Amino acid sequence: MxxxxxxxxxxxxxxxxxxxxxxxxxxxxxxxxxxxxxxxxxxxxxxxxxxxxxxxxxxxxxxxxxxxxxxxxxxxxxxxxxxxxxxxxxxxxxxxxxxxxxxxxxxxxxxxxxxxxxxxxxxxxxxxxxxxxxxxxxxxxxxxxxxxxxxxxxxxxxxSPHITANERTSTSPICWNPPNVGIIKVNVDASWNHNNCRAGIGVILRDSCCNFIAAKAIPSTASSALEAEAQAVLHGCELAHALACTSVIIESDSRGIIQCLNGDIARGAWAIYPILNRIREQQTLFHSCRWSWISRVANEAADLVASLAMARMSNEVWVHRPPSSLTHVLNKDGLPCPPHV
Known part of the structure; x- marks a missing residue:
């Protein structure tokens, strides 16, 4: 019974x-x-x-x-x-x-x-x-x-109440801003195709002088755009840790992901709870790690890397020297004449 x-x-x-x-x-x-x-x-x-x-x-x-x-x-x-x-x-x-x-x-x-x-x-x-x-x-x-x-x-x-256009733009930076000295800014983004569930993950790291540190394009699969964005944050944490970064700011243009990470992940998007939990585990590996929302306009570099990932079959990593397709975006964000490959 x-x-x-x-x-x-x-x-x-x-x-x-x-x-x-x-x-x-x-x-x-x-x-x-x-x-x-x-x-x-x-x-x-x-x-x-x-x-x-x-x-x-x-x-x-x-x-x-x-x-x-x-x-x-x-x-x-x-x-x-x-x-x-x-x-x-x-x-x-x-x-x-x-x-x-x-x-x-x-x-x-x-x-x-x-x-x-x-x-x-x-x-x-x-x-x-x-x-x-x-x-x-x-x-x-x-x-x-x-x-x-x-x-x-x-x-x-x-x-949830609907977010108005004024609310969306009032706190939205219109350009990318470098972090404070000693902090690495990790911008992440994801592209997702709902027809075949393919995803492209983009990660890019820069320092307080706008210098390019590394970028990574990761082809993946996801059941939703939200899951793809969560994967992007996780890969951003993993790449920053692999490069021995100690203090980081993770920026994403997914408001839903940032709200989940800044709150109680168990009360957030349950479908991606395992990924959010792994992100929290990665957070403990840094001396300082916080999450920040950024507008899509200001996250153009990570968006471009995510687009590159959609056209690839395997991961691709650039360290110190960004790909030529990124140069114009990085210059616009303040990178002084970066070398490229």
Missing amino acids: VPPKLWKLLWKIQAPPKIKNFMWRALRNCLATSENLFKRKIGRSPLCQICSTHPESVEHILLLCPWVQGVWFGGNLNYRINHLEITSLWHWLHDILLSYSNRIDDQNWLATQIVFTCWNIWKSRCKAIFEHKTPSPHSTITATRVGINNFMEAVKLSR
């Missing part, structure tokens, strides 16, 4: 009503699985129509079918299913949600990840049966991440 505490937690999960309803049906074993249809003398066989080796129970569909293992391990949870621990869906969900973390924010994030993952596994299973499409762990993971991000962004927009 499903404990009342689990039902209470289920209805509080950050997810659309259709996904909550789906989880309610799954926990009550009301889904049209092959096993249930066979018991009601509607189906011809209780076996899973994908693996054809085990009865298709709810637990098998969402947790135990061989192709599903890659979804749980390759997704945000990096969770490895232990077949011996799975007795029923509600037992598993109860144990992982109520025993996994003592922090309510972590528990909420975990619950959202789980229900969206279950929902997209079910959708992939249905496409495999009714549309004869081979289920893909990668596609299911991507659909889960996109679904979570879109839902959380919609929730955030519904709760």
Whole structure:
């Protein structure tokens, strides 16, 4: 019997009503699985129509079918299913949600990840049966991440007042400004193509005299523009640490990312919580590290590097000597006659 505490937690999960309803049906074993249809003398066989080796129970569909293992391990949870621990869906969900973390924010994030993952596994299973499409762990993971991000962004927009044009421009620097002496400024940006989820990450480091230190173009993939921007901040931190920078300012033109990092990341964009958490871990490696929002106009150099990354197949790093395509932007930002490659 499903404990009342689990039902209470289920209805509080950050997810659309259709996904909550789906989880309610799954926990009550009301889904049209092959096993249930066979018991009601509607189906011809209780076996899973994908693996054809085990009865298709709810637990098998969402947790135990061989192709599903890659979804749980390759997704945000990096969770490895232990077949011996799975007795029923509600037992598993109860144990992982109520025993996994003592922090309510972590528990909420975990619950959202789980229900969206279950929902997209079910959708992939249905496409495999009714549309004869081979289920893909990668596609299911991507659909889960996109679904979570879109839902959380919609929730955030519904709760936040709209930012007016005057508010956007009143605090927006119209040009890049060098940092104080002893501080390295790390500008980051990301380009993202929603059609194929490809992303280009741009990072550029300069000092208080506007001197070019390094830049890096990183081709990547992301389920949303927000995730790509978060990746850019993470790569900026990693490059600055690799170059032994001790005091840095990370500048991004993504207001959402900067707001998350300056606040409680557990209450920010949950879809990118793992990346935000890694950024916070990188922050501890510096003597001083703070985040700052910058307008897109003033972040032109990082934007150009991100565009370069979109056209590349592998990472490219420039140290001390920037690429020629960056020279005119760096000159405009104040770099005195930089050498280029």
